[in-house]
Ligand SMILES: Nc1nc2c(c(=O)[nH]1)N[C@@H](CN(C=O)c1ccc(C(=O)N[C@@H](CCC(=O)O)C(=O)O)cc1)CN2
């Protein structure tokens with residue numbers, strides 16, 4: 001039987017609706033409007049698209065959006081000074097520095113300069129430590145979105161075998177911590193893992209986050225398993241023809257070979273329209289959570305891990 005397709009676009013819309021409801025209540029009952037500051041350094045075209053989308057969606061759910069666009073040559077000192085200013089600004093409840101940063105900037109240093117309570121990306125070392133020890137933290141948006149979708153499909157994840165392929169700080173590691181928090185038996189696999197196909201075949205849940213186009217074929221998937229594809233890779237699509245400038249057209253694919261995996265899996269996220277839209281929805285959710293925490297108010301239910 002063909003897999004159930006997990007519609008991340010539709011799911012993200014329900015998350016945004018919940019966020020908008022909380023924002024409206026914060027305004028009505030407490031006179032507070034959550035604010036999100038997004039910092040973009042340089043002109044990376046994909047980052048520009050994501051930042052524009054973040055600003056637009058922030059405003060659509062009723063929050064204040066503060067965009068800071070700095071040129072590619074901005075010094076570390078100037079970027080740190082801006083973060084300092086945002087850390088102390090009471091109208092700003094969430095701060096996000098769009099990644100990747102230009103090469104001359106030290107990402108760790110910059111991220112760790114953000115007030116952990118405003119770190120809506122959940123990348124600050126304090127939040128990493130809190131998540132790793134099962135304490136209340138800000139949770140990275142992409143893994144949080146994956147967790148929400150998995151809970152929606154399965155209800156309880158307790159006792160399930162989960163394999164996370166990829167060990168990045170942004171997705172693989174926090175994803176593994178979240179699955180552990182939901183009582184899965186978790187394996188983190190990566191480029192050096194021996195017998196990767198057999199490791200993946202044991203899994204009830206496969207989260208692929210390696211950044212290698214269509215790397216996971218259907219015959220690695222246990223029948224009925226749930227496949228969450230975090231990859232967003234652009235590949236040539238000669239079947240679509242050429243652009244006006246003569247270059248070959250492209251298309252987006254994930255880290256799993258969708259067609260073959262969908263024939264075996266019980267449920268699967270598509271690319272595009274799966275995990276990607278959940279990332280920004282969870283950013284909005286984290287901003288409301290940060291705002292509630294900053295004001296000593298109860299946290300919104302269903303929007304945190
Ligand atoms: N500070 C951060 N930087 C980056 C993050 C992040 O969470 N925080 N994640 C990515 C980029 N990203 C958000 O910033 C992001 C990536 C993809 C999508 C998305 O919706 N993708 C669509 C396809 C988009 C397309 O057509 O190109 C999809 O998968 O359907 C949203 C957000 C790196 N940087």
Ligand SMILES: [Mg+2]
Nearest residue numbers: 103105106107
């Ligand atoms: Mg760097």
